[in-house]
Amino acid sequence: MGKSRKKIQIIILLLIVVLGGYAIVSQVSGSGGKPTEGSKAPNFDLLGLDGKAHKLDEYKGKAMVLNFWGTWCGPCVKEMPALQAQWEKWKDQDVVVVGINAGEDKMAVENFVNSVNVNFPILLDPNKDAIAKYGISPLPTTLFVSKDGKINKIHLGQLDLATLDKQIAELVKS
Amino acid sequence: MLQEVIAFKNTKCECGHQNPVGTVLCEACGRPLEEEDRESTEVLEMRYDGMARRSQRVNPNFIDRIWNFFSSVKIAVYMIILTLIGSMLGSIFPQESTFLNVDPSTYYKDTYGTWGLVYYKLGLTHTYESWWFILLLVMIGASLIICSLDRVLPLYKALTKQRILKHMQFLTRQRVVYQGPVGGTVEDWMKQVSAPIKKKGYRVYTDGNALLAEKYRFSRWGPYVIHIGLIIFLLAVLARGLPGLKMDQHIPFPEGEIKHIPDTSFYLKNEKFTVEYYTQEEMPEEFRNKGKTLPKLFNTQATLYQCTADCDDPTKEPKLEEVTKHNIQVNDPLDYKGLMAYQFDYDMTPILRAVSPSLVDVKTGQDFGKFKLDIRNPQRNYTVGDYSLELKEKYNDFGLDENGKPVTKTPNPNAPAFLFLIKGPDLPAAGVQYIYFPKEIDKERFQQDAINTKLNGGSAPLMLDVKGMENVDFSLSTSYLNIRVDKVMPFIWIGASIVMLGLVLGFYWQHRRIWLRIDDGMLTLGAHTNKNWFGIRREISAILKKMNLDVDEKSMDNGGKNA
Numbered sequence: 072m073g074k075s076r077k078k079i080q081i082i083i084l085l086l087i088v089v090l091g092g093y094a095i096v097s098q099v100s101g102s103g104g105k106p107t108e109g110s111k112a113p114n115f116d117l118l119g120l121d122g123k124a125h126k127l128d129e130y131k132g133k134a135m136v137l138n139f140w141g142t143w144c145g146p147c148v149k150e151m152p153a154l155q156a157q158w159e160k161w162k163d164q165d166v167v168v169v170g171i172n173a174g175e176d177k178m179a180v181e182n183f184v185n186s187v188n189v190n191f192p193i194l195l196d197p198n199k200d201a202i203a204k205y206g207i208s209p210l211p212t213t214l215f216v217s218k219d220g221k222i223n224k225i226h227l228g229q230l231d232l233a234t235l236d237k238q239i240a241e242l243v244k245s
Numbered sequence: 246m247l248q249e250v251i252a253f254k255n256t257k258c259e260c261g262h263q264n265p266v267g268t269v270l271c272e273a274c275g276r277p278l279e280e281e282d283r284e285s286t287e288v289l290e291m292r293y294d295g296m297a298r299r300s301q302r303v304n305p306n307f308i309d310r311i312w313n314f315f316s317s318v319k320i321a322v323y324m325i326i327l328t329l330i331g332s333m334l335g336s337i338f339p340q341e342s343t344f345l346n347v348d349p350s351t352y353y354k355d356t357y358g359t360w361g362l363v364y365y366k367l368g369l370t371h372t373y374e375s376w377w378f379i380l381l382l383v384m385i386g387a388s389l390i391i392c393s394l395d396r397v398l399p400l401y402k403a404l405t406k407q408r409i410l411k412h413m414q415f416l417t418r419q420r421v422v423y424q425g426p427v428g429g430t431v432e433d434w435m436k437q438v439s440a441p442i443k444k445k446g447y448r449v450y451t452d453g454n455a456l457l458a459e460k461y462r463f464s465r466w467g468p469y470v471i472h473i474g475l476i477i478f479l480l481a482v483l484a485r486g487l488p489g490l491k492m493d494q495h496i497p498f499p500e501g502e503i504k505h506i507p508d509t510s511f512y513l514k515n516e517k518f519t520v521e522y523y524t525q526e527e528m529p530e531e532f533r534n535k536g537k538t539l540p541k542l543f544n545t546q547a548t549l550y551q552c553t554a555d556c557d558d559p560t561k562e563p564k565l566e567e568v569t570k571h572n573i574q575v576n577d578p579l580d581y582k583g584l585m586a587y588q589f590d591y592d593m594t595p596i597l598r599a600v601s602p603s604l605v606d607v608k609t610g611q612d613f614g615k616f617k618l619d620i621r622n623p624q625r626n627y628t629v630g631d632y633s634l635e636l637k638e639k640y641n642d643f644g645l646d647e648n649g650k651p652v653t654k655t656p657n658p659n660a661p662a663f664l665f666l667i668k669g670p671d672l673p674a675a676g677v678q679y680i681y682f683p684k685e686i687d688k689e690r691f692q693q694d695a696i697n698t699k700l701n702g703g704s705a706p707l708m709l710d711v712k713g714m715e716n717v718d719f720s721l722s723t724s725y726l727n728i729r730v731d732k733v734m735p736f737i738w739i740g741a742s743i744v745m746l747g748l749v750l751g752f753y754w755q756h757r758r759i760w761l762r763i764d765d766g767m768l769t770l771g772a773h774t775n776k777n778w779f780g781i782r783r784e785i786s787a788i789l790k791k792m793n794l795d796v797d798e799k800s801m802d803n804g805g806k807n808a
Contacts, residue, residue, distance in 0.1 A: 080312055083390065091383030094483040098379050118559035143642065143653045175656050176622055178639050198505060208348075 105206030108225055112137070112216045115201040117171065117194040120181060125169075125194055127220070134242045135216040136168045136235075139207045142175060142183040146229035147211040151187050153232040158191040161239055165218070167192070173210060174199045215242045260412070270295025273408050275415030288803060289418045291773055296399035316395040321388040328381045335372030338364050342371065379483065386479045393472045404462060410455035411760050416771030419760075421782055422803040423770040423789070423796055431763045434792075441791040442759070445784050456761040465775065467751025474743030481736035492730040495589055499596055499720040503550065503565070506728055510556055511584060512565055516546040518724040520591060543591055545573040545724040549581055573726065583732055590725035597658060600683045601716040602709040604629040604667075615716065620661050620683065632669030632707075635676075639663050643682070643691060660687045667707060677701055681709045683717075757781050778802075 140147035158168040168191040215224040258271035353361035447458035498515035521542040550565035571579035579586040603615040613630035627634040643662035644654040668676040678700040682688045697705045757774040774781045782798040
């Protein structure tokens with residue numbers, strides 16, 4: 072009686088702890104669902120301007136600058152040259168700059184990219200799936216994702232060259 | 246209890262039965278085990294038939310302590326009170342989840358002032374998803390399980406192996422007691438008394454000079470059935486947070502477009518949206534002739550598609566299969582395997598989808614033919630007669646930036662504009678640039694002709710002209726649907742039904758037991774029920790009448806709690 076009862080007691084308590092813990096974690100992290108600094112970057116699967124599908128996984132092992140932008144947003148347009156410059160500077164050191172366009176069509180984006188001369192990967196998010204997953208509200212928003220896929224920093228608004236450089240340097244070190 | 250443990254009290258009864266620690270009444274004969282209890286003449290404490298509860302241990306270790314914490318009814322009551330207070334706090338201001346597009350960090354302060362800000366800062370704007378609230382629910386669940394196990398197992402054991410002959414003290418200290426002389430042999434009397442008892446629906450067990458009659462034992466399981474139902478209910482509530490079990494989103498569906506429902510493999514097409522308004526005559530006095538329009542009926546003819554292949558591949562178009570059609574109206578949602586689409590709102594602003602302008606010679610008015618221009622996803626090149634048109638630029642919401650350069654102000658097609666390079670006969674080799682605003686209002690606002698004159702250093706020889714409304718494709722309206730999946734609801738209902746069943750079991754039946762023993766021509770009767778003592782006294786009085794014993798119901802009352 073004593074031994075088996077103790078086992079059953081422990082099993083029941085463990086089950087409660089596991090189920091309860093899971094319930095709490097899933098509710099608290101599941102509500103709002105907005106990734107924060109320190110959490111894992113959500114996956115995406117988007118069509119790039121190169122006509123291929125791109126997932127988050129393919130950038131695994133690289134530090135990543137994830138920039139959400141739109142052609143109609145002034146600050147986004149203004150920070151494009153800075154992003155391009157940093158892309159050129161860091162790309163040999165396992166850093167990738169990825170631009171995700173918020174909901175515009177291929178043509179508008181293509182025309183724009185050609186006119187501002189940027190050549191880092193640009194992905195299209197016509198249905199704003201990634202925008203929703205990442206909980207992006209103001210544009211531009213830039214996320215710095217470390218090599219292990221964790222969000223190191225979220226920057227809202229326009230970036231300048233110096234800030235960008237500092238952030239990427241930190242990211243590479245982390 | 247604790248003193249006993251320290252004193253290593255012998256829990257062996259004089260009948261020879263070894264009782265576990267914490268037992269109040271001997272498991273076998275029912276004799277009180279405590280010295281002082283034996284000297285008292287008070288009515289016995291019959292809870293769980295005097296069995297030791299599981300949580301009453303000799304040396305509680307760490308695990309036992311946790312177990313004992315959760316098996317306490319007092320703790321459970323506190324937790325329920327805390328949960329109630331938490332629920333109340335959560336209902337002071339509306340929760341964040343009740344809004345569609347609100348920035349909570351400013352909304353609460355702007356709407357409710359300082360209190361609103363405090364409320365938001367305390368995290369009460371998402372009370373029901375907060376860690377402490379869920380933790381309370383989990384703890385109540387744990388308490389339900391452990392309390393039940395702690396009590397139901399000893400009770401089950403006590404009720405399944407009852408000894409028929411009980412200790413004298415056990416009988417005389419029940420709340421219903423009768424003692425009196427009886428004639429005839431013990432055996433005959435027992436046989437005789439069995440018949441009326443059985444008639445009342447009791448099961449009768451005899452053992453020499455003792456008899457036990459029992460009925461409606463199942464009523465004792467009522468509370469535990471309630472607990473099982475509550476546990477299912479709680480699990481269902483907690484499971485809502487799991488992915489795929491619950492979804493609740495509001496999506497605009499422009500007329501005539503197939504739109505993907507996020508996080509599902511479903512696509513929905515709003516085939517046609519109609520809205521019918523109340524006429525002035527149908528309106529109540531206070532609304533009449535105030536220029537108010539009240540919708541009477543909105544109806545979305547919806548078709549639901551399911552994706553069968555290439556669903557998540559952004560490079561390919563998904564293959565869709567129609568699964569169902571439904572006219573969605575208020576309170577009449579589309580329902581497909583638990584996916585519900587409710588009519589929620591509508592917007593009657595037309596959205597331009599495509600135009601088919603004709604290429605026309607400005608001087609002669611000659612029409613070279615028309616082409617279809619898709620506003621959202623236009624082609625790059627068109628051929629009209631001998632002319633080729635290359636789409637150079639496209640602006641969804643045309644505007645000029647501070648340097649006078651054309652830009653798009655928003656990603657929404659509010660003021661679409663297209664810049665073409667037209668080449669063909671009688672045109673310069675480099676071609677003619679031509680900006681085109683499909684919407685007449687934009688043409689005038691932005692002075693299309695003036696821009697074109699500027700672009701080419703002279704008025705353009707050709708123009709694009711939509712000849713009639715048949716060449717314009719509008720999405721006339723947008724229907725907002727509330728898409729919901731709730732796979733948890735059935736379990737909530739199952740849990741609630743089990744709770745109801747438990748309540749009925751416990752409320753409408755009472756567990757009744759009667760013990761009899763005859764010693765030297767003297768009958769001793771004790772009876773116990775978990776409620777409705779009046780009923781059992783009445784039954785016993787009727788039974789004894791059949792045995793020619795006229796016993797007043799009231800006289801059997803042995804006192805005890807508010808009897």
